[in-house]
Amino acid sequence: MQTKELAELTGVSVRTLHHYDTIGLLVPQKDDWNGYRIYSEKDVDKLQQILFFKELDFPLKKIKQILDDPNFDKEVALDLQRHLLLEKKERIEAMLTTLDQTIKNEKGEITMTNKEKFTGFDFSSNxxxxxxxxxxxxxxxxxxxxxxxxxxxxxxxxxxxxxxxxxxxxxxxxxxxxxxxxxxxxxxxxxxxxxxxxxxxxxxxxxxxxxxxxxxxxxxxxxxxxxxxxxxxxxxxxxxxxxxxx
Structure with missing residues (x-):
């Protein structure tokens, strides 16, 4: 696929794909005749990995280090990503509960403690x-x-x-x-x-x-x-x- 086709397939902008190429995160082959970027099936799978890690708040520099590591194992990575996304889901659900409680608190239906107002938030580390x-x-x-x-x-x-x-x-x-x-x-x-x-x-x-x-x-x-x-x-x-x- 060319860049525009991959962008339409994935929803990732052309500009973002160009940026990934520039920083060496996702580098497709170049067509010798016209210089267009050509993405293989392997590139598509790598982009999926990038997006999974990105969804888990990994910085691009760290994603590149992980994917370039000779010990990287895609099957292991997929299992890890599933586990971590479930953890993230639990955190989001906890925050949604806090949000619902906050709405009730604003309406005077309940009274929240200050500690309860921050249930689900955690900025201490990744x-x-x-x-x-x-x-x-x-x-x-x-x-x-x-x-x-x-x-x-x-x-x-x-x-x-x-x-x-x-x-x-x-x-x-x-x-x-x-x-x-x-x-x-x-x-x-x-x-x-x-x-x-x-x-x-x-x-x-x-x-x-x-x-x-x-x-x-x-x-x-x-x-x-x-x-x-x-x-x-x-x-x-x-x-x-x-x-x-x-």
Whole structure:
């Protein structure tokens, strides 16, 4: 399909499709003869993914990062989107109830407390984005674990020793500022170590998400903090800074 046809099919404006192309979010083939944008079936499916994530309040930059991630799994994404849309539905229904109650309150039929007036509102964070972070972080960890499981016992023991040495080194800088050159050099070494060990499966985004899991998952926290108290919290911040700066 050409741009106008896709716009008519989806309701997304031509201008928006051109913008998606410009920022590299949805880049169709160009007709060699006339330069028109030509959208394939794969592009149409990708646009559907973009719109699902957009409906869940993901910024375009984050959507691009997710779709470009080599660990992106469309089937997993669809299951996640369904789950999160149901959560959003529940929030909207709660807000509609609050709205109905507010109308009654204005008419003098009921009296609402101040707390009741804000039932259903939540601006503290984007729970959908946090869920996706955790999910794709988990996917990378599963992939890494699978690789380790297929190793011989001798290789697994050697890997454990090298991992322990890596975490001992990280623990030695845990009391420094996570933004310091010393801390960032250690974290950079860790990033390259993980990819050298597991076959380049960690993007910068996945690396930052892994740091989040070090604190969010008690199993990670317990194992990591045995090398030094507070190491998991330090790594979460330092890994996020490294990913952002690179």
């Amino acid at each position: 729970p959908y984005e946090e869920e996706a972070k955790k999910l794709w972080g988990d996917k990378v960890v599963e992939k890494a674990n699978k690789k380790v499981t297929n190793m011989t016992e001798k290789d697994q023991n050697a890997l454990k020793e090298s991992f322990d040495a890596e975490f001992r080194h990280l623990a030695s800088v845990r009391n420094s500022n996570p933004e310091s050159e010393e801390a960032q050099q250690a974290v950079a070494h860790f990033f390259h170590y993980l990819n050298d060990t597991h076959g380049n499966i960690y993007s910068l985004e996945a690396f930052a998400n892994l740091g989040e899991m070090y604190v969010a998952d008690e199993r990670f926290t317990k194992n990591i903090d045995q090398f030094g108290e507070g190491l998991s919290a330090f790594l979460k911040e330092a890994m996020h800074i490294y990913a952002k700066n690179n």
